[in-house]
Amino acid sequence: MAIAPTSHRIDPQSGVLSAATGRYEKRLADLDGIYADNAAFAESVAREGDRVVYYVHEVRPVAARGDLIFGTTFMEPGRIGDEFFVTRGHIHAIGNRPETYYGEAGEGLMLLESPEGETQILEIAPRVMVYVPPLWIHRSVNTGAAPLVMSFCYPSDSGQDYGLIARSGGMATRIVADGAGWKAVPNAAYRPRSKAEIDAILATQD
Numbered sequence: 001m002a003i004a005p006t007s008h009r010i011d012p013q014s015g016v017l018s019a020a021t022g023r024y025e026k027r028l029a030d031l032d033g034i035y036a037d038n039a040a041f042a043e044s045v046a047r048e049g050d051r052v053v054y055y056v057h058e059v060r061p062v063a064a065r066g067d068l069i070f071g072t073t074f075m076e077p078g079r080i081g082d083e084f085f086v087t088r089g090h091i092h093a094i095g096n097r098p099e100t101y102y103g104e105a106g107e108g109l110m111l112l113e114s115p116e117g118e119t120q121i122l123e124i125a126p127r128v129m130v131y132v133p134p135l136w137i138h139r140s141v142n143t144g145a146a147p148l149v150m151s152f153c154y155p156s157d158s159g160q161d162y163g164l165i166a167r168s169g170g171m172a173t174r175i176v177a178d179g180a181g182w183k184a185v186p187n188a189a190y191r192p193r194s195k196a197e198i199d200a201i202l203a204t205q206d
């Protein structure tokens with residue numbers, strides 16, 4: 001039986017996606033261990049731990065290999081200390097699954113890192129399409145003063161692996177405020193991956 005075609009409307013300001021099959025949100029208190037400034041994070045959680053940092057609307061038609069998952073990410077503007085709000089970030093559990101992101105509103109960055117530890121930073125803004133190639137860890141950063149809204153699409157069997165970043169002490173690069181703009185700085189807690197761990201990531205391809 002064929003799957004019925006569907007059409008969905010995106011509100012670029014709120015990221016609300018009509019006829020989404022799922023929605024989730026991440027609040028400040030859910031994001032422990034992501035930011036460098038532990039004291040600033042603890043203070044923010046004590047003051048407003050319930051505050052939503054980002055939310056996702058998505059459509060998952062079926063879980064079958066070869067299908068797509070698509071949706072929107074809405075990110076509030078803000079910082080922990082001098083570090084801009086970010087998504088948790090992940091590599092796909094099947095590492096060679098790619099993804100696209102398209103800017104709907106606001107301005108920010110796609111922070112990318114290869115298994116070997118190379119950093120790439122791509123700016124995202126309305127009408128900009130970003131391609132996340134297979135095997136790149138990816139995290140969105142809202143560097144603006146307004147919400148950052150993006151739409152995304154990736155293969156339905158990709159999965160998300162959040163442990164890889166955690167085991168390395170975070171991503172190699174952090175994005176911090178620099179006057180009215182941003183700059184990339186090294187993450188002092190970063191531990192480069194061993195050859196064995198890089199090989200394990202490469203082995204998740206099919």
Ligand SMILES: O=P(O)(O)OC[C@H]1O[C@](O)(CO)[C@@H](O)[C@@H]1O
Nearest residue numbers: 056072073087088089090152160
């Ligand atoms: O899954 P994370 O790293 O919290 O980030 C959320 C974003 O990534 C996605 O998992 C898509 O890869 C979406 O849910 C959203 O674009």
Ligand SMILES: [Fe+2]
Nearest residue numbers: 092099138154
């Ligand atoms: Fe992804």
